[in-house]
Amino acid sequence: MNLLQIIGSLVAVLAVIAAVKLLGLGRAQLAGPSEACENAEAMVHGFTATDAIVCGEGNGALVAGDKGDFVVLKRLGSYYAARKLLPPISTAERDDTVLHIESGDRYFGRVNLTFPDAASRTAWQQRLEHSA
Amino acid sequence: MSELPNPVDFAVPAFVALMLVEIWLVRRRKQTRAYSPGDTATSLFLGLGSTVAGVLSAGLVYALATWVHTFALFDIGLDLRSWWWAWILCFVIDDLAYYVFHRSAHRVRWFWASHVIHHSSQHYNLSTALRQTWTGFLSIAFIFRLPLFLIGFPPAMVFFVAGLNLIYQFWIHTEAIDRLPRWFEAVMNTPSHHRVHHATNARYLDRNYAGVFIVWDRMFGTFEPETEAETIRYGLVNNIGSFNVLWAAVHEWVGIVRDVWRAPWRHKLNYVIREPGWSHDGSRDTSDTIRAAWLEKGKQ
């Protein structure tokens, strides 16, 4: 592998990424709470969802489980990644509708959820803070 | 170094062209979830990094192979005209060695820590094929090819056919091809068989380890056909949830160090040699526990 090959590969890599971007690929949107529940149950083994709220135009979701546990979903490209939230769950409201949730995993990171309204944000924040 | 070129170097332009074709095709078919810019970038930079890592360790691996070859049982030459059958045999045995390596890579955490990179995307497209390890040398994956040198296949021949094997595996990373003719699906590894390998669905976990010939899985009981009834979820049992290239490359190694550090003495080694997800208190999921729970659920 010589310098020319490395530069050539780099140019090719950037061209492929640009093509994906220009053609507008990689969009996903959670259709509703049931899709969020389905995602959480499939990705967190042993988790049984009871209800969920879809946030930020389908970019993420909070899912409650039957054991008083919670799973947060965040969009990553075309799919969703899930983390079970371990109590005590650390949350912080940025404004009326936006909630920051620490996933407890440095690279999964903090998830910022935009709720449909202030009331739902408050309700879910209280549920999280009282989770066992 | 090797007197033969690395065939992968010549295949790279074709890889790029085929990715562009696939991107155009999924756009036309409105399968907009097939690719996403962040995921593609991660895959391709992991591929680039893997090539660099491979070049850095190639000298050492080649020297080791040459040394092992001095104990060879048979004297096999490189010349294609007189040794054509040895080339074919070498390709087939190397593919068997790949099967053994790949199966171990999913069942022993030390090998998994290197291989996990390849499974770290939740997307499945041609760029996923280029998500290759940076830490293959550290994981000592090269030991699986040593028997070939002991038999007597020259290192240059083995590395050449290994390159061809890797090239073959590129095109099977796609959802754009559904099923191929029955006779082909019976013998060869195909997009359908390899989608199963990348799936996290309980039914599909730890199945279809083949490189080129799916017959190994059929022979050794690890074959699972793809079924229309189930939507595939690609990726890992615990998805990393990040496009960070460096983290994708090393996260399982960090996990091993953490677990070994925290574990009681008598369990430390098991966190290195047992299957991914194994824990001394049974608090984590392995592919076996997930499959067992799924089978149990099916019975009810």
Ligand SMILES: [Zn+2]
């Ligand atoms: Zn694998």
Ligand SMILES: [Zn+2]
């Ligand atoms: Zn693969």
